[in-house]
Amino acid sequence: MTYNYPHTIENSIGEKIIFLKEEKTNSDDKVFFEGFVEPGCGPTFHTHLKQDEELTVVSGKMGYQYFGQEPKYLTAGESVLLKRGSTHKFWAEGEPLHAKGWVSPANSFVFFMTVLYGAQNKSGKGQPETFDGAYLTTKYRSEYDIPEIPSFVKKTIIPFTYFIGRLLGKYKNFKDAPTPVK
Incomplete structure (x- = not known):
C-alpha cells in the first residue's frame, strides 16, 4: 500500500501522527513522523518485533517505560531509542506532548x-x-x-x-x- 506524504492519522483517544516521509537506503528504510499526544494518553505496552523506534521530545514531557522497569521521563531535546524486541510504552506526562521520531525498517x-x-x-x-x-x-x-x-x-x-x-x-x-x- 502506498501513501502520499505527509499522511496524518488521529485516534479518538488523544493521539495524532503525521507521517512525514519514507527514506530508502541500500540496507534499510525509515519512516519519519511527528506525534502529538494529549496528557495521560499514549499506547499501551507493545513490542515492535522487527523495528527500532526513536522518539525525540520537541515540547512537553514524555514518560516512557520498559516492561518490568520503572518509568523514565524526557523533556525537550531529549531522545530515547526503543530497540526492536523491547516491550515499552510512552505517554504525555502532565501536558501535551509533541515528539518527532522514526521507525526502521518501515515494513508495515x-x-x-x-x-x-x-x-x-x-x-x-x-x-x-x-x-x-x-x-x-x-x-x-x-x-x-x-x-x-x-x-x-x-x-x-x-x-x-x-x-x-x-x-x-x-x-x-x-x-x-x-x-x-x-
Whole structure:
C-alpha cells in the first residue's frame, strides 16, 4: 500500500501522527513522523518485533517505560531509542506532548498504525473495533505484539474472531495490505 506524504492519522483517544516521509537506503528504510499526544494518553505496552523506534521530545514531557522497569521521563531535546524486541510504552506526562521520531525498517508500520487508529475510532476507545483488531493481531503477529493480551485470547479468541471476520467479508478493504515480515 502506498501513501502520499505527509499522511496524518488521529485516534479518538488523544493521539495524532503525521507521517512525514519514507527514506530508502541500500540496507534499510525509515519512516519519519511527528506525534502529538494529549496528557495521560499514549499506547499501551507493545513490542515492535522487527523495528527500532526513536522518539525525540520537541515540547512537553514524555514518560516512557520498559516492561518490568520503572518509568523514565524526557523533556525537550531529549531522545530515547526503543530497540526492536523491547516491550515499552510512552505517554504525555502532565501536558501535551509533541515528539518527532522514526521507525526502521518501515515494513508495515504506516499501514498498521493507520488501520489501528481507524479501528480505535470505530470503537471510540483505546481497544480497537473487534474485527479490525483481530485482523491486525493475527495478520501482523510476526511484527507486533501486545503482551498484555492474555495468551488464551491471542491463541484462541482472536484467531477465531479473525476467521469469522473472513467469513463475513469484513476484510475486503484490506486487499492491498502489505505482506507481513516473517
